[in-house]
Amino acid sequence: MKIIEVIQNILEANETIAKRNQQLLDKHKVFALNIMSAPGAGKTSLILQTLTRLKGKLNVAVIEGDVASTVDAEKVQSEATAVVQINTRNMPESCSLMAAMIESALKDMPLDNMDLLLIENVGNLICPSEFTLGEHKRVVISSLPEGDDKPIKYPLIFIDADAVVINKMDLLPHVDFDIAAFRRSIEGLNPKAEIFELSCKTDEGTERWHSWILAQVESNVIKQ
Amino acid sequence: MIHQMHEFGITENIVNIALAKANEAQASKVIQINLVIGEMSGFIPDCIQFYFDSMSKDTITQGAILHFELVPTQLRCRHCSTIFQPQDTLWSCPKCQSQSIELSKGRELHIESMEVE
Secondary structure, rough: OEEEEEEEEEHHHHHHHHHHHHHHHHHHHHOEEEEEOOOOOOOHHHHHHHHHHHOOOOOOEEEEEEOOOHHHHHHHHHHOEEEEEEEEOOOOOOOOHHHHHHHHHHHHOOOOOOOOEEEOOOOOHHHHHHHOOOOOOOEEEHHHHOOOOOOHOOHHHHHHOEEEEEOOOHHHHHHOOOOHHHHHHHHHHOOOEEEEEEOOOOOOOOOOOOHHHHHHHHHHHHOO | OOEEHHHHHHHHHHHHHHHHHHOOOOOOEEEEEEEEEOOOOOOOOOHHHHHHHHOOOOOOOOEEEEEEEEEOOOEEEEOOEEEEOOOOOOOOOOOOOOEEEEEEOOOOOEEEEEEEE
Protein backbone atom coordinates (compact mmCIF):
# COMPACT_ATOMS: atom_id res chain seq x y z
CA MET A 1 0.00 0.00 0.00
CA LYS A 2 1.23 3.48 -0.68
CA ILE A 3 0.01 7.01 -0.08
CA ILE A 4 -0.26 9.51 -2.91
CA GLU A 5 -0.48 13.24 -2.37
CA VAL A 6 -3.36 14.72 -4.30
CA ILE A 7 -4.29 18.18 -2.95
CA GLN A 8 -6.84 18.93 -5.61
CA ASN A 9 -9.83 21.22 -5.30
CA ILE A 10 -12.96 19.16 -5.89
CA LEU A 11 -14.80 22.18 -7.31
CA GLU A 12 -12.10 22.72 -9.92
CA ALA A 13 -14.09 21.01 -12.68
CA ASN A 14 -16.96 23.47 -12.17
CA GLU A 15 -14.62 26.44 -11.92
CA THR A 16 -12.86 25.54 -15.17
CA ILE A 17 -16.18 25.51 -17.06
CA ALA A 18 -17.25 28.75 -15.33
CA LYS A 19 -14.09 30.47 -16.55
CA ARG A 20 -14.77 29.24 -20.06
CA ASN A 21 -18.34 30.61 -19.83
CA GLN A 22 -17.05 33.99 -18.76
CA GLN A 23 -14.54 34.09 -21.61
CA LEU A 24 -17.32 33.33 -24.07
CA LEU A 25 -19.54 36.05 -22.58
CA ASP A 26 -16.64 38.54 -22.62
CA LYS A 27 -15.93 37.75 -26.25
CA HIS A 28 -19.48 38.77 -27.09
CA LYS A 29 -19.52 41.67 -24.62
CA VAL A 30 -22.34 40.18 -22.57
CA PHE A 31 -22.54 41.10 -18.90
CA ALA A 32 -23.96 38.30 -16.71
CA LEU A 33 -25.65 38.44 -13.31
CA ASN A 34 -26.23 35.35 -11.17
CA ILE A 35 -29.44 36.04 -9.22
CA MET A 36 -29.88 34.00 -6.06
CA SER A 37 -32.39 33.94 -3.21
CA ALA A 38 -34.63 31.73 -1.12
CA PRO A 39 -37.81 30.54 -2.90
CA GLY A 40 -40.37 33.33 -3.10
CA ALA A 41 -38.05 36.28 -2.43
CA GLY A 42 -38.73 37.68 -5.88
CA LYS A 43 -36.13 36.48 -8.38
CA THR A 44 -38.66 36.19 -11.20
CA SER A 45 -40.33 39.46 -10.18
CA LEU A 46 -37.02 41.32 -10.17
CA ILE A 47 -36.16 39.86 -13.57
CA LEU A 48 -39.55 40.82 -15.02
CA GLN A 49 -39.33 44.28 -13.53
CA THR A 50 -35.80 44.74 -14.90
CA LEU A 51 -36.79 43.45 -18.35
CA THR A 52 -39.73 45.83 -18.60
CA ARG A 53 -37.83 48.87 -17.41
CA LEU A 54 -34.64 48.30 -19.42
CA LYS A 55 -36.51 47.57 -22.63
CA GLY A 56 -35.16 49.79 -25.38
CA LYS A 57 -31.96 50.45 -23.43
CA LEU A 58 -30.45 46.97 -23.35
CA ASN A 59 -31.01 43.63 -25.00
CA VAL A 60 -31.61 41.35 -22.05
CA ALA A 61 -31.60 37.55 -22.15
CA VAL A 62 -32.61 35.22 -19.34
CA ILE A 63 -31.60 31.75 -18.20
CA GLU A 64 -34.29 30.37 -15.95
CA GLY A 65 -33.12 27.79 -13.45
CA ASP A 66 -36.21 28.13 -11.40
CA VAL A 67 -39.53 29.05 -12.88
CA ALA A 68 -42.32 29.64 -10.40
CA SER A 69 -45.06 29.04 -12.93
CA THR A 70 -45.61 28.91 -16.65
CA VAL A 71 -47.31 32.29 -16.39
CA ASP A 72 -44.00 33.80 -15.31
CA ALA A 73 -42.11 31.97 -18.03
CA GLU A 74 -44.49 33.35 -20.65
CA LYS A 75 -44.18 36.88 -19.30
CA VAL A 76 -40.38 36.65 -19.34
CA GLN A 77 -40.53 35.21 -22.85
CA SER A 78 -42.48 38.16 -24.22
CA GLU A 79 -40.09 40.77 -22.79
CA ALA A 80 -36.66 39.16 -23.20
CA THR A 81 -34.35 38.95 -26.21
CA ALA A 82 -33.97 35.21 -25.51
CA VAL A 83 -34.96 32.82 -22.75
CA VAL A 84 -33.51 29.41 -22.06
CA GLN A 85 -35.09 27.32 -19.38
CA ILE A 86 -32.92 24.80 -17.57
CA ASN A 87 -34.57 22.03 -15.51
CA THR A 88 -36.50 20.56 -18.35
CA ARG A 89 -37.41 16.92 -18.36
CA ASN A 90 -34.05 16.18 -19.97
CA MET A 91 -32.09 17.38 -17.01
CA PRO A 92 -32.44 16.12 -13.47
CA GLU A 93 -33.73 18.66 -11.01
CA SER A 94 -30.94 20.09 -8.95
CA CYS A 95 -30.59 22.24 -5.85
CA SER A 96 -28.33 24.70 -7.69
CA LEU A 97 -27.32 25.69 -11.18
CA MET A 98 -23.83 24.60 -12.16
CA ALA A 99 -21.44 25.94 -14.77
CA ALA A 100 -22.00 23.04 -17.18
CA MET A 101 -25.74 23.82 -17.34
CA ILE A 102 -24.95 27.42 -18.28
CA GLU A 103 -22.43 26.26 -20.87
CA SER A 104 -25.06 24.25 -22.70
CA ALA A 105 -27.70 27.00 -22.33
CA LEU A 106 -25.34 29.56 -23.89
CA LYS A 107 -25.16 27.42 -27.03
CA ASP A 108 -28.81 28.25 -27.69
CA MET A 109 -28.51 32.00 -27.14
CA PRO A 110 -27.96 34.84 -29.63
CA LEU A 111 -24.87 36.15 -27.82
CA ASP A 112 -24.14 38.84 -30.41
CA ASN A 113 -27.57 40.38 -29.83
CA MET A 114 -27.28 40.42 -26.04
CA ASP A 115 -25.96 43.07 -23.64
CA LEU A 116 -27.10 41.58 -20.37
CA LEU A 117 -27.74 38.01 -19.24
CA LEU A 118 -29.83 37.48 -16.12
CA ILE A 119 -29.38 34.01 -14.66
CA GLU A 120 -32.15 32.99 -12.29
CA ASN A 121 -30.64 30.40 -9.97
CA VAL A 122 -32.59 27.74 -8.07
CA GLY A 123 -34.39 29.10 -4.99
CA ASN A 124 -31.96 28.15 -2.24
CA LEU A 125 -29.59 30.08 0.05
CA ILE A 126 -27.07 27.28 0.58
CA CYS A 127 -26.11 25.28 -2.49
CA PRO A 128 -25.79 28.04 -5.16
CA SER A 129 -23.12 29.81 -3.12
CA GLU A 130 -20.66 27.00 -3.88
CA PHE A 131 -20.99 27.03 -7.65
CA THR A 132 -19.70 29.84 -9.77
CA LEU A 133 -21.36 29.88 -13.20
CA GLY A 134 -19.22 32.32 -15.16
CA GLU A 135 -21.22 35.36 -14.04
CA HIS A 136 -19.58 38.78 -13.65
CA LYS A 137 -21.51 39.73 -10.54
CA ARG A 138 -23.61 37.94 -7.94
CA VAL A 139 -26.91 39.30 -6.66
CA VAL A 140 -28.71 37.99 -3.57
CA ILE A 141 -32.32 38.97 -2.92
CA SER A 142 -33.79 38.96 0.58
CA SER A 143 -37.44 39.86 1.05
CA LEU A 144 -39.03 41.34 4.15
CA PRO A 145 -41.31 38.39 5.07
CA GLU A 146 -38.20 36.15 5.36
CA GLY A 147 -36.93 38.09 8.37
CA ASP A 148 -33.77 40.11 8.88
CA ASP A 149 -31.66 37.22 10.21
CA LYS A 150 -30.86 35.54 6.87
CA PRO A 151 -27.28 36.90 6.62
CA ILE A 152 -26.60 35.44 10.07
CA LYS A 153 -28.08 32.06 9.19
CA TYR A 154 -26.65 31.77 5.68
CA PRO A 155 -23.47 33.89 5.69
CA LEU A 156 -21.67 32.34 2.70
CA ILE A 157 -24.08 33.47 0.03
CA PHE A 158 -23.96 37.05 1.42
CA ILE A 159 -20.15 37.03 1.76
CA ASP A 160 -19.83 36.42 -1.98
CA ALA A 161 -22.57 38.83 -3.13
CA ASP A 162 -21.73 41.94 -5.13
CA ALA A 163 -25.23 43.29 -4.62
CA VAL A 164 -27.93 42.56 -2.06
CA VAL A 165 -31.49 43.49 -2.93
CA ILE A 166 -34.02 43.92 -0.12
CA ASN A 167 -37.32 43.26 -1.89
CA LYS A 168 -40.97 43.75 -0.89
CA MET A 169 -40.23 47.06 0.85
CA ASP A 170 -43.95 47.86 0.50
CA LEU A 171 -44.57 45.32 3.29
CA LEU A 172 -42.42 47.17 5.83
CA PRO A 173 -45.37 48.47 7.91
CA HIS A 174 -46.72 44.92 8.26
CA VAL A 175 -43.65 42.87 9.19
CA ASP A 176 -40.97 42.89 11.88
CA PHE A 177 -37.95 43.39 9.70
CA ASP A 178 -35.21 45.59 11.12
CA ILE A 179 -33.62 47.21 8.04
CA ALA A 180 -30.76 48.73 10.07
CA ALA A 181 -29.91 45.36 11.66
CA PHE A 182 -30.00 43.65 8.26
CA ARG A 183 -27.72 46.30 6.77
CA ARG A 184 -25.32 45.97 9.71
CA SER A 185 -25.09 42.20 9.16
CA ILE A 186 -24.35 42.65 5.45
CA GLU A 187 -21.82 45.43 6.05
CA GLY A 188 -20.10 43.26 8.67
CA LEU A 189 -19.82 40.21 6.41
CA ASN A 190 -19.23 41.99 3.15
CA PRO A 191 -18.50 45.74 3.28
CA LYS A 192 -18.18 45.94 -0.53
CA ALA A 193 -21.73 44.76 -1.34
CA GLU A 194 -24.12 47.33 -2.78
CA ILE A 195 -27.44 47.25 -0.95
CA PHE A 196 -30.73 48.12 -2.68
CA GLU A 197 -34.07 48.61 -0.94
CA LEU A 198 -36.92 48.22 -3.39
CA SER A 199 -40.32 46.81 -4.18
CA CYS A 200 -40.88 45.01 -7.47
CA LYS A 201 -44.62 45.39 -6.89
CA THR A 202 -44.73 49.17 -6.46
CA ASP A 203 -41.51 50.07 -8.34
CA GLU A 204 -40.35 52.00 -5.27
CA GLY A 205 -36.53 52.18 -5.15
CA THR A 206 -35.99 50.38 -8.45
CA GLU A 207 -34.37 53.31 -10.24
CA ARG A 208 -31.09 52.97 -8.34
CA TRP A 209 -31.08 49.27 -9.20
CA HIS A 210 -31.52 49.97 -12.91
CA SER A 211 -28.79 52.63 -12.85
CA TRP A 212 -26.47 50.16 -11.15
CA ILE A 213 -27.11 47.55 -13.86
CA LEU A 214 -26.61 50.08 -16.67
CA ALA A 215 -23.33 51.24 -15.10
CA GLN A 216 -22.15 47.63 -14.71
CA VAL A 217 -22.94 46.78 -18.33
CA GLU A 218 -21.21 49.93 -19.53
CA SER A 219 -18.03 49.37 -17.53
CA ASN A 220 -17.94 45.75 -18.69
CA VAL A 221 -18.06 46.84 -22.34
CA ILE A 222 -15.25 49.36 -21.76
CA LYS A 223 -13.16 46.68 -20.04
CA GLN A 224 -13.30 44.43 -23.12
CA MET B 1 -38.25 13.83 -11.98
CA ILE B 2 -35.05 12.80 -10.22
CA HIS B 3 -34.10 15.16 -7.44
CA GLN B 4 -30.38 15.60 -7.24
CA MET B 5 -28.38 17.24 -4.49
CA HIS B 6 -25.25 19.13 -5.41
CA GLU B 7 -23.14 16.46 -3.72
CA PHE B 8 -23.94 14.33 -6.79
CA GLY B 9 -21.67 16.36 -9.07
CA ILE B 10 -19.09 16.75 -6.33
CA THR B 11 -18.90 12.99 -5.78
CA GLU B 12 -18.56 12.47 -9.51
CA ASN B 13 -15.53 14.80 -9.39
CA ILE B 14 -14.07 12.90 -6.42
CA VAL B 15 -14.35 9.58 -8.26
CA ASN B 16 -12.85 11.09 -11.44
CA ILE B 17 -9.91 12.69 -9.62
CA ALA B 18 -9.27 9.49 -7.64
CA LEU B 19 -9.33 7.37 -10.82
CA ALA B 20 -6.96 9.73 -12.63
CA LYS B 21 -4.49 9.88 -9.75
CA ALA B 22 -4.63 6.10 -9.20
CA ASN B 23 -4.00 5.59 -12.90
CA GLU B 24 -0.98 7.93 -12.79
CA ALA B 25 0.40 5.95 -9.84
CA GLN B 26 -0.34 2.68 -11.69
CA ALA B 27 -2.41 1.49 -8.75
CA SER B 28 -4.85 -1.38 -9.04
CA LYS B 29 -7.05 -0.45 -6.10
CA VAL B 30 -7.96 2.64 -4.11
CA ILE B 31 -8.10 1.83 -0.38
CA GLN B 32 -8.86 5.21 1.13
CA ILE B 33 -9.55 8.77 -0.05
CA ASN B 34 -8.70 11.53 2.41
CA LEU B 35 -10.95 14.52 1.97
CA VAL B 36 -10.79 17.92 3.63
CA ILE B 37 -14.13 19.67 4.05
CA GLY B 38 -14.76 23.03 5.70
CA GLU B 39 -17.52 23.21 8.28
CA MET B 40 -19.04 26.19 6.44
CA SER B 41 -19.03 24.56 3.02
CA GLY B 42 -22.41 23.34 1.96
CA PHE B 43 -21.31 19.74 1.56
CA ILE B 44 -22.55 16.92 3.73
CA PRO B 45 -20.22 13.93 4.21
CA ASP B 46 -23.09 11.43 4.57
CA CYS B 47 -24.53 12.63 1.29
CA ILE B 48 -21.16 12.32 -0.50
CA GLN B 49 -20.80 8.81 0.95
CA PHE B 50 -24.27 7.89 -0.31
CA TYR B 51 -23.49 8.90 -3.89
CA PHE B 52 -19.98 7.46 -3.69
CA ASP B 53 -21.31 3.99 -2.88
CA SER B 54 -23.19 3.88 -6.16
CA MET B 55 -20.79 5.86 -8.37
CA SER B 56 -17.68 3.89 -7.39
CA LYS B 57 -19.27 0.57 -8.39
CA ASP B 58 -17.24 -1.41 -10.93
CA THR B 59 -14.28 0.96 -10.68
CA ILE B 60 -11.06 0.53 -8.72
CA THR B 61 -12.45 2.98 -6.16
CA GLN B 62 -15.25 0.59 -5.20
CA GLY B 63 -15.18 -0.12 -1.47
CA ALA B 64 -12.67 2.66 -0.76
CA ILE B 65 -13.01 4.34 2.62
CA LEU B 66 -13.87 8.02 2.45
CA HIS B 67 -12.13 9.78 5.29
CA PHE B 68 -13.42 13.28 6.03
CA GLU B 69 -11.30 15.80 7.86
CA LEU B 70 -13.64 18.58 8.94
CA VAL B 71 -12.09 22.03 9.13
CA PRO B 72 -13.74 24.15 11.84
CA THR B 73 -14.89 27.66 10.95
CA GLN B 74 -12.26 30.26 11.72
CA LEU B 75 -13.05 33.96 11.65
CA ARG B 76 -10.92 37.10 11.58
CA CYS B 77 -11.93 40.52 12.84
CA ARG B 78 -11.37 43.22 10.22
CA HIS B 79 -10.81 45.85 12.92
CA CYS B 80 -8.36 44.28 15.37
CA SER B 81 -7.30 41.17 13.38
CA THR B 82 -8.24 38.79 16.20
CA ILE B 83 -8.62 35.24 14.97
CA PHE B 84 -11.45 33.35 16.66
CA GLN B 85 -14.01 30.59 16.32
CA PRO B 86 -17.68 31.57 16.32
CA GLN B 87 -19.45 30.77 19.58
CA ASP B 88 -22.93 31.23 18.13
CA THR B 89 -24.51 32.17 14.82
CA LEU B 90 -23.99 35.90 15.37
CA TRP B 91 -20.43 36.62 14.30
CA SER B 92 -18.85 39.25 16.51
CA CYS B 93 -15.27 39.72 17.66
CA PRO B 94 -14.67 38.48 21.22
CA LYS B 95 -12.05 41.21 21.74
CA CYS B 96 -13.50 44.41 20.24
CA GLN B 97 -17.13 43.28 19.59
CA SER B 98 -16.90 44.41 15.98
CA GLN B 99 -19.25 42.66 13.57
CA SER B 100 -16.97 43.29 10.63
CA ILE B 101 -15.77 39.73 10.24
CA GLU B 102 -13.96 37.75 7.58
CA LEU B 103 -14.16 34.01 7.11
CA SER B 104 -10.58 32.76 7.16
CA LYS B 105 -11.14 28.99 7.31
CA GLY B 106 -14.07 26.68 6.82
CA ARG B 107 -14.79 26.69 3.07
CA GLU B 108 -12.28 24.02 2.11
CA LEU B 109 -13.19 21.21 -0.25
CA HIS B 110 -10.34 19.15 -1.59
CA ILE B 111 -8.78 15.72 -1.80
CA GLU B 112 -5.68 15.74 0.36
CA SER B 113 -4.28 12.28 -0.39
CA MET B 114 -5.16 8.71 -1.22
CA GLU B 115 -4.03 5.28 -0.13
CA VAL B 116 -3.67 2.89 -3.02
CA GLU B 117 -2.19 -0.49 -3.78
